[in-house]
Amino acid sequence: MDDLKYGTRNKRGDWAPTEPAATAPLFTFPPQPLKLLRWLPHYFLPFNVLWAASAVAWWLWVIPDVETMRSLAWGWVLWLYAVNALAIFVFFGAVELRLYVLRAQGNRFKYNGKWPSEQPSDVFWFRSQNLDNALRGFLIGIPIWTLFEVMMLWAYANGIGPWVALADHPWYLAMVALLVPVIHEAHFFCIHRLIHTPFLYKWVHSIHHNSVNPSPWSSLSMHPVEHLAYFATIFYHFLIPSNPLIALYQLHTAGFGAIPGHIGFDKMEIGENRALDSHAYIHYLHHKFFEVNYGDGLIPLDKWFGTFHDGSKDGEARMNARFQAKKARLNAKNGSAA
Ligand SMILES: [Zn+2]
Numbered sequence: 001m002d003d004l005k006y007g008t009r010n011k012r013g014d015w016a017p018t019e020p021a022a023t024a025p026l027f028t029f030p031p032q033p034l035k036l037l038r039w040l041p042h043y044f045l046p047f048n049v050l051w052a053a054s055a056v057a058w059w060l061w062v063i064p065d066v067e068t069m070r071s072l073a074w075g076w077v078l079w080l081y082a083v084n085a086l087a088i089f090v091f092f093g094a095v096e097l098r099l100y101v102l103r104a105q106g107n108r109f110k111y112n113g114k115w116p117s118e119q120p121s122d123v124f125w126f127r128s129q130n131l132d133n134a135l136r137g138f139l140i141g142i143p144i145w146t147l148f149e150v151m152m153l154w155a156y157a158n159g160i161g162p163w164v165a166l167a168d169h170p171w172y173l174a175m176v177a178l179l180v181p182v183i184h185e186a187h188f189f190c191i192h193r194l195i196h197t198p199f200l201y202k203w204v205h206s207i208h209h210n211s212v213n214p215s216p217w218s219s220l221s222m223h224p225v226e227h228l229a230y231f232a233t234i235f236y237h238f239l240i241p242s243n244p245l246i247a248l249y250q251l252h253t254a255g256f257g258a259i260p261g262h263i264g265f266d267k268m269e270i271g272e273n274r275a276l277d278s279h280a281y282i283h284y285l286h287h288k289f290f291e292v293n294y295g296d297g298l299i300p301l302d303k304w305f306g307t308f309h310d311g312s313k314d315g316e317a318r319m320n321a322r323f324q325a326k327k328a329r330l331n332a333k334n335g336s337a338a
């Protein structure tokens with residue numbers, strides 16, 4: 001595909017889409033029913049359906065029977081870790097292999113002209129973004145994901161938690177399942193904004209931001225404290241009546257769902273004339289400019305808080321004006337303190 005039909009490439013080789021990034025028309029006021037109707041399939045396809053389907057597959061073929069989960073034992077805990085790790089290895093690895101190792105579509109639709117493997121840096125373990133990011137994911141991120149999964153399943157097996165059966169309340173649970181991406185987005189925005197405060201940024205979140213040019217392995221490359229906060233969305237299902245299958249879907253939305261924002265490409269080409277939109281631009285801009293786009297645009301929280309950057313020239317001017325104002329505020333504060 002000709003990516004210059006959809007965007008422009010600057011002298012550094014960075015590609016940017018012509019269309020500014022847009023937030024979903026889900027919570028807009030006044031409501032825009034036509035826009036909402038056109039957008040609605042994107043709420044399900046392809047990603048959320050994929051995460052939900054993976055939860056069903058886990059429930060059917062991976063999760064042990066209730067009797068086994070009543071007592072904690074290394075056997076089933078390690079089994080769950082192994083399956084989660086293998087799934088991430090295959091899924092993220094396939095994207096990495098196609099786009100970054102084989103470079104099947106060259107740099108078409110690639111936001112950053114450079115390749116992480118060609119940019120060794122001291123900020124990374126072994127000076128390698130790929131090794132550092134992958135190791136943090138497999139050694140810390142997936143164990144914490146599995147730990148929360150085990151806690152939820154053990155609690156369910158022992159009757160702890162406000163669980164309701166699918167057969168008893170199918171419509172109510174369908175509504176909870178529909179809310180899973182909204183819960184994820186609201187939670188992610190709040191914790192993400194929090195870890196951008198100076199102290200937490202320095203000690204926790206800067207690890208994730210070492211990858212200025214994110215690639216698939218960056219998705220779960222975080223400080224353990226961020227992993228704990230990120231995967232904590234599962235605990236909302238201890239606060240509202242829910243079902244373990246939906247709690248699992250919530251967890252998969254965090255685990256598998258971390259990748260779209262970190263693909264580094266706007267589109268993944270499928271054959272000659274077709275491509276899959278990654279919707280990665282909003283989060284790519286966050287990795288590039290840091291203090292914009294704390295959310296992923298499902299709920300327009302960044303618009304409400306004035307931190308949204310759509311990638312356009314206007315968006316950049318608004319961001320720079322905000323940064324200048326912040327600098328002036330800090331200078332005035334330091335001046336009056338001195
Ligand atoms: Zn990120």
Ligand SMILES: [Zn+2]
Binds near residue numbers: 192205209
């Ligand atoms: Zn951040």
